[in-house]
Amino acid sequence: MARTLCRIFKGCQSICSLPLMKTRLHPSASVLLRTVCVRRMLTLPLPFSPKARDFSLPNSSWGAEMRQLYEHYNSQCEEEMKGEEKQDWAWKRLPSYNRSLKYATGGVYLSKIIQSKARLFTRNIKEPGAAFEYVLFVSKDEQKCVCIFQAGHLLEGPPGHVHGGAIATMIDTVTGTHASVLSAPVMTANLNINYRRPIPLGSTVLIESSLNKTEGRKVLISCKVTSTDGSKLHTEATALFVAINVSHLLGG
Numbered sequence: 001m002a003r004t005l006c007r008i009f010k011g012c013q014s015i016c017s018l019p020l021m022k023t024r025l026h027p028s029a030s031v032l033l034r035t036v037c038v039r040r041m042l043t044l045p046l047p048f049s050p051k052a053r054d055f056s057l058p059n060s061s062w063g064a065e066m067r068q069l070y071e072h073y074n075s076q077c078e079e080e081m082k083g084e085e086k087q088d089w090a091w092k093r094l095p096s097y098n099r100s101l102k103y104a105t106g107g108v109y110l111s112k113i114i115q116s117k118a119r120l121f122t123r124n125i126k127e128p129g130a131a132f133e134y135v136l137f138v139s140k141d142e143q144k145c146v147c148i149f150q151a152g153h154l155l156e157g158p159p160g161h162v163h164g165g166a167i168a169t170m171i172d173t174v175t176g177t178h179a180s181v182l183s184a185p186v187m188t189a190n191l192n193i194n195y196r197r198p199i200p201l202g203s204t205v206l207i208e209s210s211l212n213k214t215e216g217r218k219v220l221i222s223c224k225v226t227s228t229d230g231s232k233l234h235t236e237a238t239a240l241f242v243a244i245n246v247s248h249l250l251g252g
């Protein structure tokens, strides 16, 4: 990662240094060269998106169940007036950016280059609804986190059903996000999963994460995946996260 960052940085430096080149070009040729380079840069895909996009807002691929549940939790996110007293929200929606690190606890202090290189792969699929459609809400006291997840056709494992690795990805993402809300940036140290019932492709399920305990740098979380009415248990898991210093990711 450090090498990649270095390469990007050097690339940016060489582009930025164009105006300073001690070439023997005529000034107008130099301006032309810079214009061509800038135009080419604009047409080439940038190494990262210039603007963060929140992927946890409704889009056209969301089915009725996903929308209803979203409305249900989202309506509890706003402050309510009960009598004369102002009630705090019960849930908070967590925005989900493809640039994830900036929004993690402490991430705002990282350099912009590191922030913009950090991408959660579940948010890198361009076609809406094709893979991981989800939104996360965290409870006011942060003991619980709930995720509404709609599994798209690219996640097929057993015919017509969601791949176990994709389910594990979602469990890791939900419990990991929950742990980092509770703590600092974390990494998964241990993840135990019991698959109880297959999840039909295209269906919407609830992924609920609960804090078991924190012990120093360790955060222990349990998780279950159920049908939206809670009647079917699809998957159960426990996870251990360990809070890390960001230098751990840079080989420090």
Ligand SMILES: CCCCCCCCCC(=O)SCCNC(=O)CCNC(=O)[C@H](O)C(C)(C)COP(=O)(O)OP(=O)(O)OC[C@H]1O[C@@H](n2cnc3c(N)ncnc32)[C@H](O)[C@@H]1OP(=O)(O)O
Residues within 6 Å of the ligand: 100, 101, 103, 104, 172, 173, 174, 176, 177, 180, 186, 187, 188, 189, 190, 216, 217, 218, 240, 242, 243, 244
């Ligand atoms: C907004 C952002 C949202 C992000 C959501 C997405 C989440 C996705 C998360 C991931 O997928 S992370 C990628 C998969 N995980 C890894 O690659 C982690 C690889 N492992 C490591 O880097 C290190 O082993 C680890 C950071 C987990 C721990 O190393 P440390 O050197 O920091 O800690 P140490 O080994 O001293 O252990 C600290 C404590 O944890 C305990 N521990 C560590 N690994 C354990 C383990 N596997 N099982 C049980 N206990 C474990 C260890 O015994 C000790 O307990 P005590 O404090 O009680 O002595």
